[in-house]
Amino acid sequence: MRTFLFKRLPSGLAVLVAASFTVFLMLRLIPGDPATTLAGPDASPATVAAIRERLGLDAPLLSQYLHWLGQVLTGDLGPSYAIGGQVSELIGDGLAATFQLTLAALLLVVVLAVPTALYAASGRRRPLAGALRALTTGALAVPPFVTGVLLVLVFAVGLGLLPAGGHASLFDAPDLAVQYLALPALCLALPSAAILARYLQDGLERALGEDYVRNATALGVSRRRILWRHALPNALPSAVTVLGLQIGQLIAGAVVVERIFAWPGLGQLIEQGVSRRDYPVVQDLLLLVVAGYVAVQLLTDLLYSWLDPRVRWE
Amino acid sequence: MTTLSLPSSAPLLRPRNRYVAGLLTWRGVTGLVLVGVVALAGLLAPWLTDADPDAQGAQALAGPSGAHPLGTDDIGRDLLSRILHGILTDLSIILTAVPAGALIGAALALLAATSRAADLVVQRLFDLVLSFPGLILGLAVTAILGPGRWPVVIIIALAEVPYFGRQLRAGVLVQREREYALAARVGGAGRARVLLRHVLPNAVDPLIVQGAVALSVGVFIEGALSFLGLGVRPPQPTLGSLISGSVAYLDTDPLLAAAPLAVTTALVLGFTLLAEALNRGARS
Numbered sequence: 112m113r114t115f116l117f118k119r120l121p122s123g124l125a126v127l128v129a130a131s132f133t134v135f136l137m138l139r140l141i142p143g144d145p146a147t148t149l150a151g152p153d154a155s156p157a158t159v160a161a162i163r164e165r166l167g168l169d170a171p172l173l174s175q176y177l178h179w180l181g182q183v184l185t186g187d188l189g190p191s192y193a194i195g196g197q198v199s200e201l202i203g204d205g206l207a208a209t210f211q212l213t214l215a216a217l218l219l220v221v222v223l224a225v226p227t228a229l230y231a232a233s234g235r236r237r238p239l240a241g242a243l244r245a246l247t248t249g250a251l252a253v254p255p256f257v258t259g260v261l262l263v264l265v266f267a268v269g270l271g272l273l274p275a276g277g278h279a280s281l282f283d284a285p286d287l288a289v290q291y292l293a294l295p296a297l298c299l300a301l302p303s304a305a306i307l308a309r310y311l312q313d314g315l316e317r318a319l320g321e322d323y324v325r326n327a328t329a330l331g332v333s334r335r336r337i338l339w340r341h342a343l344p345n346a347l348p349s350a351v352t353v354l355g356l357q358i359g360q361l362i363a364g365a366v367v368v369e370r371i372f373a374w375p376g377l378g379q380l381i382e383q384g385v386s387r388r389d390y391p392v393v394q395d396l397l398l399l400v401v402a403g404y405v406a407v408q409l410l411t412d413l414l415y416s417w418l419d420p421r422v423r424w425e
Numbered sequence: 426m427t428t429l430s431l432p433s434s435a436p437l438l439r440p441r442n443r444y445v446a447g448l449l450t451w452r453g454v455t456g457l458v459l460v461g462v463v464a465l466a467g468l469l470a471p472w473l474t475d476a477d478p479d480a481q482g483a484q485a486l487a488g489p490s491g492a493h494p495l496g497t498d499d500i501g502r503d504l505l506s507r508i509l510h511g512i513l514t515d516l517s518i519i520l521t522a523v524p525a526g527a528l529i530g531a532a533l534a535l536l537a538a539t540s541r542a543a544d545l546v547v548q549r550l551f552d553l554v555l556s557f558p559g560l561i562l563g564l565a566v567t568a569i570l571g572p573g574r575w576p577v578v579i580i581i582a583l584a585e586v587p588y589f590g591r592q593l594r595a596g597v598l599v600q601r602e603r604e605y606a607l608a609a610r611v612g613g614a615g616r617a618r619v620l621l622r623h624v625l626p627n628a629v630d631p632l633i634v635q636g637a638v639a640l641s642v643g644v645f646i647e648g649a650l651s652f653l654g655l656g657v658r659p660p661q662p663t664l665g666s667l668i669s670g671s672v673a674y675l676d677t678d679p680l681l682a683a684a685p686l687a688v689t690t691a692l693v694l695g696f697t698l699l700a701e702a703l704n705r706g707a708r709s
Contacts, residue, residue, distance in 0.1 A: 252697035254645040363559025367649045385568045393568045
């Protein structure tokens with residue numbers, strides 16, 4: 112806990128500050144500032160200057176940066192430039208949908224990967240192990256947009272089982288919402304599930320080769336008990352770290368998956384922000400994603416030390 | 426009578442042979458064939474089809490025919506020609522971006538080897554790039570540069586820099602403690618000479634595997650950006666834009682999606698198999 116409080120937490124915060132500064136500077140390095148873009152090609156210099164003043168773009172860079180940090184910390188992100196409305200509200204609208212999607216994908220990752228790894232590691236000559244290996248290779252090799260379109264082709268167009276895209280509220284129509292959620296969540300989950308399954312299987316196999324397993328076998332402990340009580344707890348900590356890193360990939364991957372399945376989340380918002388050069392929206396969303404990523408990694412570290420007592424005692 | 430016997434295997438050549446041996450497994454050969462066929466189809470595009478990929482015809486969404494072997498897209502452009510030229514676009518993007526990313530990453534890794542302070546700065550730089558998961562940094566770049574071909578190249582290169590850089594840095598750290606490197610120093614070679622002439626050639630091997638992985642990641646990124654409408658500008662075809670353009674017609678014209686999907690899958694699967702084959706070869 113001390114190491115966490117005094118080393119990991121500050122370094123996480125440092126990454127966050129560095130990332131926020133990078134995002135801020137990048138969007139200020141653009142040739143032609145947002146005021147010129149907003150005013151349009153025929154605007155007079157006076158109009159541009161007025162817009163610049165209204166947006167606070169005439170202030171020195173450092174004070175703009177601090178002003179932005181203040182906005183972020185208070186949660187009032189100010190108006191968007193081009194999309195219209197308050198940035199906080201825009202983000203709030205998309206956040207719930209994206210959160211649903213990533214959470215469902217995360218559940219799927221665990222549900223798909225853990226049994227796969229346990230099955231593949233549980234015996235040397237499992238008939239399906241080779242097929243599962245090939246499946247994980249495939250899931251990793253093929254980009255999400257290919258899997259996404261294939262899923263739609265098979266399950267929506269071919270079999271007509273699930274809708275090709277769209278969204279329903281989880282509270283108003285739960286059965287419909289799950290149907291809409293199934294394909295995008297599966298598409299988002301597959302690559303991460305493949306990675307987690309591989310790491311966990313390798314970890315389990317490594318643990319099964321250790322002396323304590325041979326000891327337990329010699330003492331007559333059953334294979335099943337060895338796998339669950341001896342190998343799994345030792346393979347779990349590194350798998351949790353991998354899962355933590357994969358959550359970041361899920362958040363980022365959601366951008367494309369939301370587009371394929373017309374899912375009204377943050378991905379759509381970030382895409383609009385980028386294509387319409389709405390800098391406050393882009394800036395705040397990028398920071399939000401990095402913050403989420405850093406927070407997940409810190410949580411992962413905490414969970415790791417809880418799962419692995421050797422780390423706790425150091 | 427003197428017989429002159431050569432050592433049966435020249436030790437200097439062994440690492441290279443291991444990669445060749447890796448390529449001669451079923452993974453390597455399949456990968457080579459997949460990538461080779463797709464790449465050749467792209468490179469020979471001007472000879473394989475007469476149709477202009479951007480020329481719009483009267484027949485939109487037509488099925489396969491003599492004039493259009495794979496049919497036409499939603500505004501009557503020849504699908505086969507668009508796919509072949511799309512391969513060409515993707516290849517030219519990844520073959521520019523990946524070497525650029527590798528060179529910048531390698532240069533930074535060498536810079537990191539010069540001093541402790543430089544190492545710290547370079548490492549933090551890599552960490553910073555990696556703190557943006559997936560495409561997120563790419564979105565920031567397109568927010569600045571706008572969509573287009575060069576932003577895609579820059580995004581792919583930027584995403585690959587930390588991976589190449591970290592791998593080379595790790596290799597340099599191991600190699601420079603080896604006896605031959607110490608011997609070179611004792612022999613009077615300067616730091617720069619030891620690093621560039623002795624350590625670097627022995628540390629670049631892992632980058633070969635990374636290169637194969639990076640090429641497939643390049644196809645991923647190009648496609649994802651196309652899907653977001655932030656990739657190469659239309660009408661120039663890319664594998665990603667062909668797939669993303671087909672989504673609206675999935676239930677009426679599945680061939681429009683199936684053809685580019687098959688080509689893209691073959692290409693990325695080929696790169697992945699090559700990377701695995703090279704990796705296994707290197708570790709054997």
